Amino acid sequence: MIDLIRILGSEHIFSIIDFIxxxxxxxxxxxxxxxxxxxxxxxxxxxxxxxxSFVDVExxxxxxxxxxxxxYRGGKLTIDLNxxxxxxxxxNDIIRESGNPDISFSYDVDKETVNAILFGGKKGNKIKLxxxxxxxxxxxxxxxxxxxxxxxxxxxxxxxxxxxIRFCLKMQELDVLEVIR
Amino acid sequence: MNLLxxxxxxxxxxxxxxxxxxxxxxxxxxxxxxxIAILYSFAIGVPVAYYSGSPDKFMPVFYVxxxxxxxxPFFGYEFYKCFRGRQTWGPFLLIFIGIILIxxxxxxxxxxxxxxxxxxxxxxxxxxxxxxxxxxxxxMWLADMAKKAAENIEKDCRYxxxxxxxxxxxxxxxxxxxxxLYLLFKKNRSIVRMSKDFHQKLxxxxxxxxxxxxxxxxxxxxxxxxxxx
Numbered sequence: 001m002i003d004l005i006r007i008l009g010s011e012h013i014f015s016i017i018d019f020i021x022x023x024x025x026x027x028x029x030x031x032x033x034x035x036x037x038x039x040x041x042x043x044x045x046x047x048x049x050x051x052x053s054f055v056d057v058e059x060x061x062x063x064x065x066x067x068x069x070x071x072y073r074g075g076k077l078t079i080d081l082n083x084x085x086x087x088x089x090x091x092n093d094i095i096r097e098s099g100n101p102d103i104s105f106s107y108d109v110d111k112e113t114v115n116a117i118l119f120g121g122k123k124g125n126k127i128k129l130x131x132x133x134x135x136x137x138x139x140x141x142x143x144x145x146x147x148x149x150x151x152x153x154x155x156x157x158x159x160x161x162x163x164x165i166r167f168c169l170k171m172q173e174l175d176v177l178e179v180i181r
Numbered sequence: 182m183n184l185l186x187x188x189x190x191x192x193x194x195x196x197x198x199x200x201x202x203x204x205x206x207x208x209x210x211x212x213x214x215x216x217i218a219i220l221y222s223f224a225i226g227v228p229v230a231y232y233s234g235s236p237d238k239f240m241p242v243f244y245v246x247x248x249x250x251x252x253x254p255f256f257g258y259e260f261y262k263c264f265r266g267r268q269t270w271g272p273f274l275l276i277f278i279g280i281i282l283i284x285x286x287x288x289x290x291x292x293x294x295x296x297x298x299x300x301x302x303x304x305x306x307x308x309x310x311x312x313x314x315x316x317x318x319x320x321m322w323l324a325d326m327a328k329k330a331a332e333n334i335e336k337d338c339r340y341x342x343x344x345x346x347x348x349x350x351x352x353x354x355x356x357x358x359x360x361x362l363y364l365l366f367k368k369n370r371s372i373v374r375m376s377k378d379f380h381q382k383l384x385x386x387x388x389x390x391x392x393x394x395x396x397x398x399x400x401x402x403x404x405x406x407x408x409x410x
Contacts, residue, residue, distance in 0.1 A: 097341045097343065098339075099339030099340060099341050101340070104342045105342055105343045107343065107344070109265070109344065109365060109372060109374075110265065112346075112372075114343065137343075138343070138346070139346060140343075141345075141389055142339075142341045142343070142345050142388035142389050143338065143339035143340070143341055143388070144335075144338040144339050144387050144388070144389075145387065145388065145389035145390075146389070
């Protein structure tokens, strides 16, 4: 939900919604060039709106890469603040690596970031991380250590706290991290 | 040059090796490193001694290919350490120019040949002096220290392939490694990476405590000797 709230608070959201209301079935690139906004900004906004079903997506395949065309659907947004802030309490929880032997990491010592998490060796599944979450994971203490609070690691990695908490919960499900409450 | 001369070169290098390492490693010689160093010294020393003794049998193409194959990993690693660890280039240049000067000896005539060999040995000695000043850059010393650091650490803990970050700042950046262990000292923190086998060999110590202890011991050693790291 936090991603949707962020998108709704962004500078260009009204012009993007207004444009697809008047011109349904357009892809992000054409919307971006019409509104003179960066394509990535439009793409991110529309994909988030599509995730919460405020926008319909139609995938067209033809010559070249498939095109994702967006049309406005609209709808009602209900925000449960209790649910939204429930995870915030986890900021003082201590985290450390789980030490799962099936998990390895692809990392860059110079940039001090984890590029990807590898499940079951090099031929197994791979989760690529962006720079911020990669940096966060890099700073997570090793297994059997005293651990570190999510807030402290966030502060050092420069990652928004709520994003880090969500990331930790996801990593806990995948047995990459353990959260000690 | 006959077999006896080759054996003499080998013996001389062994004595030199023991002499240097007894000083540089402060008396600590580990068997696995010793085997590697003896074989490597033999492979490097014998051809140059042979061709210096018998210049008429000198084969330039073979000589260049042989030394490229044998020396490239060593120089590559030294270059990597300077590049990654952002160390000073002085020691790398000392060993590089020193070895090149010695390797040039088969193609040089008599008065220049000895000057070249002597200059090469002097430069290589400079490199060994640097290793003596900063013992953590010496793989054999580091391996011994790594083993000692694990003695009083909690054992039978889990392993992670991700490096451990120790928030100990360093005045000088440097990069060093031993078999299964890699250390990078940065300005604001130190990074300790170990292989699974190495972790197993040490009795599976607690990685965080172990990394802290190892960095602390290295810092203490250099501080005790009045050097900045």
